Amino acid sequence: MIECKNLLSIFVLSLFVCIHTSNVAAESSLNLSQLATPCLACHSVTAEKTGYVGPTLAGVAGRALGTDPKYVYSDAFVRKSEEGSVWDRNTLNDFLMNPQGFVEGNAMNYPGIQSDAERDTLLHWLLNDPSGDPAALKDANYSSVPEVQSILARTADVEYGEYLAGECLTCHQLSDSRGQIPPIHKLTRDYLVFALLEYQNGTRDNSTMQSVVSSLSDEDIAALSQVFARIE
């Protein structure tokens, strides 16, 4: 009986070269403590502390823009706040992607963060109460999310995952070119699982993705995430 390998050739090539290094490399790029360092230079994560350059990040999720009582906002930001929006996944995402594009002339000295995965890592942190000892952050990653954990613990059927991957590749190209549809290789497995679960529970609202994930079982997600996490 033939042992048929339906590995995408690119997988085969990359597996030998990259399997040991890729996860490490990718994980370090999603290291929350590293990503949050620039934030923590100016923002406190506990509401009580004063003397910080920027407003507190404590309780930022759901808070109306420009409403930390201890912080004096720039005029530009005050004007933006008058629109009445709150900090949620969308507004935080837009702000972090391009702070000056979000509020021109605001006081935050931060260029913005282009990588979707990195921005999502920060968003996850900000939306889930960023209080606590920043030093403890260095261990934080998606595998500590219980739903993610339970999928990571499953057996990943790689051959099945390779078949399922075909569904993704109609839209997600295996290249680094960045368009509105982001590349989904070169990411950590736990992040991929996390993102797919967020489409399933509606936190992420792209309708095409929501439709695609609606037919994915936990087994499917375990398989798919394993396959994409291996592609360099």
Added chain:
Amino acid sequence: MTSVTRRQFNSIIGVGAASMVVPPSLLGQSKPRVVVVGGGAGGATAARYLAKDSDGQLDVTLIEDSDTYTSCFYSNLYLGGFRTFNSITHSFGTLASAYGITLKKGRAVDIERESKMVVMADGSTIGYDLLVLSPGIELQYDSVPGYSEEDSQIAPHAWQAGKQTEILHQKLNELENGQDIVMVAPPNPYRCPPGPYERASMMAHFLSNKGYTDSTIYILDPKDKFSKQSLFSAGWEHYYPGMIEWYSPDIHGGILSVDAKAGIVETDFDTFEGALLNIIPAQKAGAIARTAGLADENGFCPIMADSMRSIVDENIFVIGDASIAGDMPKSAFSANSQAKVAAMTIRGQLLSSRVFPAKYNNTCWSLIALNDGVKVGASYAPSDDGTITATSKFVSQGNEDATVRQQTYEESISWYSSIVSDMFG
């Protein structure tokens, strides 16, 4: 799903060794031969996935009549001025050079199903173990009274891309302010349900950009409703007021005749005159599929929902527009999705690789105006009654804000470049 043991890194290292174990049935024989007819959205994807995933153990031949493939998808954006003709035209070269697919240029004219051979226009034959047909559509010119294939040089359909697209583009460019366009839309089922209405949007965009807002685009439709209708109608009113008029059969009363040379479409109710006629007739499966006896009385090919295998011939798979794929619309996305199920099934049969439950997806994006994109889509699976059935659906909302519409448009740009690389490598 059956459960399987975890594949460890070690077993993956074993790829090379494992694949050298050749099944006895193949010893001393040539590799199993899969022939694909048609190098479009379905066929190119099928050929590429067959070759790519079989580690060189299949002999894959792609038969294609044209030297290059100009996609119908995004050809409307070319009319609107958002794309160049070159950017929607692609070569088959990488399929041969990087995937080892044998390209056979020419037209397949018949299939000898008994002896499993494709007959080419030059009389030569190509044998297969399994055959994939993705020939797209054939236009039924005589479904529109008075219209003919010859007339399509003057009154293009542009429903098969390439030369036809160029004719329509040129005629649109030659239009003067105040001159009208008459489009005859096709009856169901046809490729790309939102296509005619995206086309009207793009032609209106092009004209209004030039300041030619005195021109009107009349759409004479044999259907009384169409895909994403409320989204298109709202967009037309907003961006192109008075420029697009859509008439359903209860308004025009039926299309009586087309005079391409005179630029006249006669309906039961009125006579429409256009400096440009865009006549899109009814459609059937590409000729080869019907000649081979694989189509039903409606002209499309019934298939098995779990594999895209023809119901008529177990050695043939029909994918893309030529197939009857249940709830799935005839789109490039659908064809690409079906190709992967067919390729997986074929490898399973010829190489004993594992076969998984079929899953299908589709999204059709349409551009209404600059940065205003909408989409409709669904996921599908075979259902108990043997048809491909939608398991979840979605469509853009009427009240979305401009940022969402822009993102939807930008998403479609990403999709185009991805599907093209998924088809052609």
